[in-house]
Amino acid sequence: MATYKIGELSKKTGLTTDSIRFYESKQLIQPSFRADNNYRYYHDDALKRLLFIQRCRxxxxxxxxxxILITLEQQPQQNCQAVNEIIDLHLAQVEKKLAELHKxxxxxxxxxxxxxxxxxxxHCQILKQLEAQ
Known part of the structure; x- marks a missing residue:
């Protein structure tokens, strides 16, 4: 199994080391072990999780x-209803934002x-209208 230092994860994912540390502080990823030199090393599961997070973001x-999605992912026997609900709610938010942007x-x-x-x-009418609003 491959191991990566944080800089290597950063290169593989395109995330900054600060972002990786942030996700670690939120316990979304964990280092596999800390070596004698105090460096954190991560396995492929951390890389996979970071790519998942990146796609979600x-x-x-x-x-x-x-x-929530990560928690649900750790319950493989559950059906997909909860995942669908999260995506449906997010889709509704996106549709609302699109309507606002259209306005x-x-x-x-x-x-x-x-x-x-x-x-x-x-005599600029744009400036005058913006001032009146």
Whole structure:
């Protein structure tokens, strides 16, 4: 079984050593052992877990959601319902954010349409509307 120092994990995952230490402090990973030189060494399971966390974070899952998924992963006899519920809730949050972003886009487009590029700053309708809001 391969062992890695924290710098090697960092290179393999693209995570900073600070991030790896943070995940360790949250007990999401554990070093396999600490050598006489006081270096922490990690096995493949820590690498696998860090890659899992990284993929979850890329999907904007919260640390709490990741912790729950890891806990569920350690109960292989359970059905997937709890995992589905977490993803469904997160999907609803993403859909809400998309709706908010669409609203922002429309507001910005309206602001942009109010501007006559030939006018001076003291007559800029975008600035005037932003001040009025």
């Amino acid at each position: 890329a999907l904007d899952l919260s640390l709490q959601e990741i912790e 922002f886009q429309q507001e910005l487009q309206q602001l942009r349409q109010s501007c006559n590029a030939q006018s001076t700053i003291d």
